Amino acid sequence: MSAFLETLIGGLLAGTMYSLVAIGFVLIYKASGVFNYAQGSLLLFAALTFATLTDQGAPFIVALAVTIAALVVVAVAIERLLLRPLANRSPMTLFMATLGLSYIVEGTAQGVMGSQIRALDIGLEDRPIFLGDILISQFDLVAAGVAVVLVGALSLMFDRTRIGISLRAVADDTRAALSIGVDINHIWRIVWAVAGLVGLVAGLLWGSRQGVQFSLSLVVLKALPVLIIGGFTSIIGSIVGGLIVGAAEALAETYLGPLLGGGITPWFAYVLALIFLFIRPAGLFGERQIERV
Amino acid sequence: MSDIAARGAPRLLARDPARKPLWLAAAVIGALLVAALPLVASEYWLDAIVAPFLILSLAGLGLNLLTGYAGQLSLGSGAFMMVGAYAFFAFALRAPELPAPLALIAAGLISGATGLLFGLPASRIKGFYLIVSTLATQFFFGWLFLKFPWFYDGASSGTIALPHALSLFGVDLGGARGRYYVVLVVVAALTALAVNLVRGQTGRNWMAVRDMDTAAAVVGVPTGKARLQAFAVSSFILGVAGVLWAFAYLGSASVQSFDLTRSYQILFIIIIGGLGTIRGAYFGAAFVSLLPLALDWLSQRLFAGHVDAGLLQNFQKAIFGVLIVWFLIREPEGLARLLQRLVDALGARFFHPRS
Amino acid sequence: MTAAALSALDVKNISLSFKGVKAISELSFRVEKGEICALIGPNGAGKSSLLNILNGVYAPDSGEFIFEGEPLRDIHPLEAARRGIGRCFQNNALFSGMSVIDNVIVGLSRHARASLIEEALGLPRARVQAREFRARALETLKLFDLERHAEVIVRALPYGVQKKVELARALVGGPRLLLLDEPLAGMNAEEKQEIAAIIARLNRDLKLTIILIEHDLGIVLKLADHVVVLDYGKKLADGPPDAIRDNPDVIAAYIGAPHGELAA
Numbered sequence: 066m067s068a069f070l071e072t073l074i075g076g077l078l079a080g081t082m083y084s085l086v087a088i089g090f091v092l093i094y095k096a097s098g099v100f101n102y103a104q105g106s107l108l109l110f111a112a113l114t115f116a117t118l119t120d121q122g123a124p125f126i127v128a129l130a131v132t133i134a135a136l137v138v139v140a141v142a143i144e145r146l147l148l149r150p151l152a153n154r155s156p157m158t159l160f161m162a163t164l165g166l167s168y169i170v171e172g173t174a175q176g177v178m179g180s181q182i183r184a185l186d187i188g189l190e191d192r193p194i195f196l197g198d199i200l201i202s203q204f205d206l207v208a209a210g211v212a213v214v215l216v217g218a219l220s221l222m223f224d225r226t227r228i229g230i231s232l233r234a235v236a237d238d239t240r241a242a243l244s245i246g247v248d249i250n251h252i253w254r255i256v257w258a259v260a261g262l263v264g265l266v267a268g269l270l271w272g273s274r275q276g277v278q279f280s281l282s283l284v285v286l287k288a289l290p291v292l293i294i295g296g297f298t299s300i301i302g303s304i305v306g307g308l309i310v311g312a313a314e315a316l317a318e319t320y321l322g323p324l325l326g327g328g329i330t331p332w333f334a335y336v337l338a339l340i341f342l343f344i345r346p347a348g349l350f351g352e353r354q355i356e357r358v
Numbered sequence: 359m360s361d362i363a364a365r366g367a368p369r370l371l372a373r374d375p376a377r378k379p380l381w382l383a384a385a386v387i388g389a390l391l392v393a394a395l396p397l398v399a400s401e402y403w404l405d406a407i408v409a410p411f412l413i414l415s416l417a418g419l420g421l422n423l424l425t426g427y428a429g430q431l432s433l434g435s436g437a438f439m440m441v442g443a444y445a446f447f448a449f450a451l452r453a454p455e456l457p458a459p460l461a462l463i464a465a466g467l468i469s470g471a472t473g474l475l476f477g478l479p480a481s482r483i484k485g486f487y488l489i490v491s492t493l494a495t496q497f498f499f500g501w502l503f504l505k506f507p508w509f510y511d512g513a514s515s516g517t518i519a520l521p522h523a524l525s526l527f528g529v530d531l532g533g534a535r536g537r538y539y540v541v542l543v544v545v546a547a548l549t550a551l552a553v554n555l556v557r558g559q560t561g562r563n564w565m566a567v568r569d570m571d572t573a574a575a576v577v578g579v580p581t582g583k584a585r586l587q588a589f590a591v592s593s594f595i596l597g598v599a600g601v602l603w604a605f606a607y608l609g610s611a612s613v614q615s616f617d618l619t620r621s622y623q624i625l626f627i628i629i630i631g632g633l634g635t636i637r638g639a640y641f642g643a644a645f646v647s648l649l650p651l652a653l654d655w656l657s658q659r660l661f662a663g664h665v666d667a668g669l670l671q672n673f674q675k676a677i678f679g680v681l682i683v684w685f686l687i688r689e690p691e692g693l694a695r696l697l698q699r700l701v702d703a704l705g706a707r708f709f710h711p712r713s
Numbered sequence: 714m715t716a717a718a719l720s721a722l723d724v725k726n727i728s729l730s731f732k733g734v735k736a737i738s739e740l741s742f743r744v745e746k747g748e749i750c751a752l753i754g755p756n757g758a759g760k761s762s763l764l765n766i767l768n769g770v771y772a773p774d775s776g777e778f779i780f781e782g783e784p785l786r787d788i789h790p791l792e793a794a795r796r797g798i799g800r801c802f803q804n805n806a807l808f809s810g811m812s813v814i815d816n817v818i819v820g821l822s823r824h825a826r827a828s829l830i831e832e833a834l835g836l837p838r839a840r841v842q843a844r845e846f847r848a849r850a851l852e853t854l855k856l857f858d859l860e861r862h863a864e865v866i867v868r869a870l871p872y873g874v875q876k877k878v879e880l881a882r883a884l885v886g887g888p889r890l891l892l893l894d895e896p897l898a899g900m901n902a903e904e905k906q907e908i909a910a911i912i913a914r915l916n917r918d919l920k921l922t923i924i925l926i927e928h929d930l931g932i933v934l935k936l937a938d939h940v941v942v943l944d945y946g947k948k949l950a951d952g953p954p955d956a957i958r959d960n961p962d963v964i965a966a967y968i969g970a971p972h973g974e975l976a977a
Contacts, residue, residue, distance in 0.1 A: 100486045150687040157431050158686055160486065161629055164622065165682030172676030180668055286493065293490050326505045335494035342479055342487055551833040558832040558839060559818070559825045559846070562811070566819045569808035576768050576802075578794035578823035578886055587829055634810070 071199050072319045073312055078205030080311020081212040085267035086288040087295065087303035088215065089260040094297050095236040096256040097148060099159045103167035105285025107261050109277075110174045111136060112268030116183040116277045125187075136261035139170075144254045171282055182278040187269050208270050212307075215266060216300060219259075228255055236298070290338035296351025305349060310334045392542060401534040405607075409534075409541050411647045413602045416545045418627035418639030419552055420595030425625070426634035427556055428588035429568030430480055434492030435596055436620035437499045442469040442597025443604035443611055444503050444510075447518040451511055454521075462544070462601055469597020470590045472499075477589025481582035496618055504613050519610035537606045544602060548595055553636055555591065564588050565634070596624075629682055632694030641693035650674060720779070721746040721890055721922040722767070727776035729762055729946075736762045737946040739776070744890075744939070749916050749923045751933045751954075754943035755966075760926045761803055763943075764892045767924075768793035768800050780890065795823050799888030801879045803895045803926070807867045813878050814863040817850040820882040853885040857911065873904040880911065891915070893925045897932065905929065909936055934958060942966070 086104065093101045114135050118128035143166065151162055191204040223229035234242040235252050243249060271281055287310075288303075295306025317333045341348070396404060421435050446465035449456050456464070476495045480488055503509045510518050523532040530536045555561050563584040566574035575581045604611035623646060631642020653674055657665045685692055722744040729737040737759040744750045752760045765771040767778060772787035779785070780796060788796075808816050825846075827839035854860050857877040862870060867878055876896060883891060896912070897905045909932050915921050927933050933940065934954040942950040942963050950960045957963055 100489075147683060147687075154686075156486070157429065158690065160431065160489070161625070162683050162686045164625070165629075165679045165686065168675050168679030168682065170679075172672045172674070172679060176669055176672035176676060180672065286497075289490050289493065293487065297486070328501060328505060332494060332497035332501055335490060335497055338490050339479060339494055342490070343482065346482065346487070554835045554839075555829070555833050558843060559822065559827065560829050560832050562815050562819050563822060565811050565815075566808045566822075569810050570806050572770060572790070573802060573806035574808070574819065575790035576770065576794060576800050577820045577882055578791065579819060580791055580822070591829070591833075 067198050071201075072315050074199060074201060075205065076312035076315025077308050078202065078209050078311070079315065080291075080307040080309070081205075081209040081304070082267070082270060082307070083284075083287050083291045083310055084304045084307025085208075085212050085215065085263065085270065086284050087291040087307055088219070088300055089263040089267070090288055090292055091297065091300055091303050092219075092256055092260045092263065096232055097253050098156060098239075099148070099163060100156065100297075101260070102160060102163040102285060103170055104260065104264060104288070105282040106167040106170040106174075107136070107139070108264035108268040108271070108284060109279070109282040110139070110170050111261060111265035112185065112272035112277045112281055113174050113178050113183075115265070115269060116185045116272065117178045119185075120183065132265060133262065136265060137258045140257035140261055141254050143257055144250055148253050148257075149250060167282070167285075171279070175279065180279060182276045183272075185269065185272040185277050187273045189270075189273055191274065204274060211266060211270065212304070215263065216304060219263075219300060222259075228252070232256065287334070290334035292348070293338040294341045294348060296348025299348070299350035302348055302350030310337065313337055396535045396538055404538045405534040407647060407651070409538055410603075410607050411643050412541050412545045413599055413607055414624070414627060414643035414647060415640045416548060416602070417596055417599035417624045418631060418643050419549060419636065420592045420599060421624050422628045422631075422633065422635070422639050423552060423556070423564070423595070424588045424592035426628055426632075426638070427561060427568065428564035428585060428592075430477075430585060430588060431486075431488055432492040432592070433489055433618070433621050433625065434476065434495035435624040436616040436618060437492075437495040438469045438473055438593040438596035439600025439603060439620065440499050440503060440613065440616035441472045441593075442466060442600035443616065444518065445469065445597070446601040446605065447511075447520070448509070450520050462598060465601050466594045466598040469600065470594035473589040473593020473596075474586055477586055477593075480585045480589060492621075493618075496621060500613050500617065510612075515612070517610045517612040518604065520605055541602055541606050544598060548598060549636065552591075552595070556636065560584075560587060568634075626678060626682060628692075630685055630692050632692030633690065635691065635694040638692050638694040641697065645693060649677070653677070720744060721748075721781065722924075723779040724763070724767075725777050725779065727763070727766060727773045727778065729759070729766060729771060729773050735946050737766075737773075740943070740946070740948055741776075742941050742948060742951050744922060744924060746922055747916070747920045748938040749912070749925060749936055750939045750941060751937035752924060752926045752941050752943060753928070753930070753933060754949070757945075758943040759946040760943055761894055764800065764894055764924070764926070767890075767892060768798050791823075794886070797887070797889035798892065799883040799886065799890070800892040801876075801883050801894060801896055803898070805872070805875050805879065807875055807879055807882070809868040810866065812864050812866055813859060813870070814847065814850050814854065816867055816878055817853055817881050817885050818846045820885040821846050821849060823886060850881075850885055853881045856884070857881050873900050873908075876900070876908065877911075880908075884915065889922065891921055891923045893923060893927075895926050895928065897927060897929055905932065912936060 086108065089104045089107070090101060093099055093104070111132055115128050115132045118131055119125070123131070147162055147166060151159055189204055189207055191202060193200050194203050194206075195201070223233060231242065231247045232252055232255075234245070234247055235249060239249065267284070268277075268281060271284060275281070291303055291306040291310050293306075294309055295302030295304070314330050314334055318327070318330050321333075322329050395408065399408065417435060417439060420438075421432060424430050424432055442465045445468040446461055449461035449464060450458075453461070472495070476491055479491045504516060510516055513519075523530065556564070563574070563579045563581075564587075566577075566579050567581050567584050571581050574584075600616060604615065608615060627642035627646050628639060629642070630645050631640065632638025653670065657670055689695055720743045724740060724742050724744075727737055727740045728735070740759070740763065742750075752763065754760055762771060766773050767780075769788040769790040769792060777784050777786040780798065783796075785796075808819065811819075825842065827836075827842045830836075831839040851860060851863065854863060857880065859874070859877060859881060862874065862878075867875055870878070880893075880896065893912070897908055900908065912923065912925070913936060916923055925933070925937065927936075934957075937954055940950075940952065940954050940957040941948060942957060942960075944966050949966055950957055950963050952960070
């Protein structure tokens with residue numbers, strides 16, 4: 066029983082890491098209707114910038130500040146050079162553009178800062194601790210705590226600030242928001258910057274665990290099933306979806322994996338997402354859309 | 359208005375009787391050139407540049423039917439190529455009595471059936487959700503063909519290679535020229551089938567689903583069936599392209615030959631070449647095959663080979679990204695449309711000179 | 714034969730709501746064979762939603778409709794098309810990337826018999842079908858004087874012409890009931906007269922039953938045999954045009970009430 070619990074808890078905690086990536090997606094999707102395939106690349110860019118700066122001897126806080134500034138610049142550039150020219154184009158076109166964007170960000174970031182793997186130390190030790198007789202990764206626990214804090218901060222931002230309220234207005238009804246004078250381009254810049262920050266947090270956590278390298282950008286692939294299960298428009302959905310995917314992956318690898326020869330993690334989440342799609346196409350927390358003709 | 363002209367011209371031109379001789383002449387000359395190519399081109403060119411270009415064109419064509427014509431986005435092209443290649447390998451190994459052309463078709467059919475299966479969600483869902491379904495294909499088959507030695511005949515390298523040099527349509531696949539002709543015949547035949555489909559009711563239904571699926575259903579298009587057909591046909595073509603890629607180009611292949619990067623590459627081919635056109639796949643494939651060569655040549659010229667290969671690769675990646683975004687913003691119909699304009703301008707110059 | 718069997722369409726107690734908001738409540742009316750029935754009412758009265766139920770885009774919460782003697786509810790759009798219910802949308806719903814004739818040929822989809830393999834290989838049946846479809850589409854285009862635009866990509870055409878293409882697409886498959894959602898909207902007076910004349914001709918020559926949503930009361934009263942007035946998803950009045958014009962409830966709703974605005 067305790068082995069089962071250990072697997073489950075380990076999976077749930079790992080799932081919060083997926084949630085962190087998924088939240089960045091949801092923010093952008095809600096504000097601009099863009100399915101941002103480049104979220105993983107932005108995460109890589111953030112972690113790589115940070116790691117390069119600390120490698121050069123920059124203090125933690127300076128590296129953080131410069132990275133955040135870089136993310137804001139990137140967000141402004143994306144809004145100006147990509148979102149604005151592609152306004153009113155089909156969602157498929159926008160998706161493909163973000164795939165192109167991911168190539169630009171990855172190619173440039175690695176071309177400039179190098180593609181070798183970097184160690185990233187943010188002062189978190191990956192030491193297991195015991196809760197009763199259950200072994201838990203301390204690192205995962207911290208990551209889960211960060212995710213919770215981040216979600217809290219984001220919901221405060223949505224509920225209490227003017228930006229947050231305009232953002233919700235845009236998400237609810239873009240045309241109406243425009244008509245009451247919401248500057249949508251400004252909203253886009255802010256949302257992409259915030260999504261970049263969320264990516265930075267996720268990138269630092271993932272990067273300090275597995276090193277900063279190209280494969281970091283592949284976490285985007287981990288977040289997709291989370292979004293399908295949780296729904297594209299709900300931050301709570303990304304948390305719950307992340308937990309479900311994390312737990313299901315861990316349990317499946319432990320109990321189902323041996324029957325299938327192991328190594329099923331890469332696709333299991335996708336199969337799970339497909340099953341969800343058939344049962345609940347809008348996801349657990351997503352909104353069903355009514356087609357107007 | 360420019361948007362209107364951009365969309366309208368290609369189709370108009372194809373049926374415009376006044377311009378027909380020009381296009382017919384171009385097609386005949388082109389056909390003669392490709393048939394005669396082995397007489398002038400070196401084996402290196404045939405093997406390393408022309409053959410992969412043709413195969414990538416075929417793969418692009420397969421994806422373009424699904425994405426450009428039927429509007430269903432897929433990131434699983436590599437997986438369907440993989441299924442085709444591994445299926446053909448299984449036939450060659452375990453049913454050697456099956457003539458190679460039949461095995462090729464059978465491998466395509468297996469890939470098509472796979473496409474049908476993983477396209478099933480498409481009959482219920484649309485848009486982004488398909489990305490997940492097609493990525494699932496990519497990851498599942500990447501796992502399957504690596505996990506079970508049956509699929510690669512237990513080779514220690516995990517790769518598949520044909521047990522003996524193959525002959526397709528009586529042509530020995532051992533030599534570069536033979537391979538070239540096989541590839542040419544297969545690609546030309548499948549292109550002809552694709553043209554028939556997109557000009558027929560099937561293609562019209564696909565485009566109707568792409569442009570406005572609710573309206574399509576209301577006027578009587580079986581939308582679910584149309585989507586599934588697009589998946590099946592697209593995967594069939596991709597599967598055949600996979601067989602050619604593995605055994606007429608690479609010689610031996612593995613799961614890595616058909617990974618996610620391959621899927622992206624095929625998608626880039628149709629974005630750059632032109633979504634929803636047959637010739638776009640060819641233009642895109644030519645571009646994607648030649649750009650790395652051009653960059654390589656350029657860096658040799660400018661930096662005398664002092665540029666780090668990794669840096670060059672990253673640079674190339676960024677360039678592809680910029681091109682994708684540029685084409686999507688400025689010319690969604692890709693090179694097909696750009697070249698069209700060029701031909702029109704030249705035609706106007708030579709045939710209707712403005713004194 | 715009962716009276717119900719003679720009607721083309723019998724709408725019975727249909728209700729529909731979106732996220733708890735009633736769009737249509739307990740709506741019943743009857744459309745006779747070969748008549749033009751106009752649905753009028755302010756925006757949001759549930760007119761388009763009703764058409765969407767009739768051709769299967771929405772499923773009603775309750776109620777049903779009887780079409781040619783068969784009770785139906787929650788049908789698939791494809792089934793509606795197969796049963797001969799044609800439709801023109803309020804917002805232009807053409808396939809914008811395709812030519813005029815291709816748009817119209819799509820309307821023949823439900824008559825297609827050649828299989829995918831036959832089409833791919835260019836076998837005789839596919840070729841015969843292609844020729845037939847093209848001929849039929851051209852014939853329909855002639856009704857609207859559109860042959861010369863046959864090969865033009867639809868988005869290159871002016872709005873009024875596009876509307877006619879959409880009519881042709883709805884008509885080519887040979888529907889027995891045609892649902893027209895504001896076919897005259899956004900047109901100038903001349904175009905309106907032209908389309909109204911076409912609608913009248915289709916009704917007369919092809920004995921086509923038509924349900925028409927239209928805001929232009931002048932045209933409605935001239936064109937329709939029968940008018941149903943909706944307001945907030947409920948039926949306000951139902952009768953011949955003359956009776957509707959003089960109905961005090963309708964006058965109150967359209968002239969008196971603040972939300973009732975009917976463009977004349």
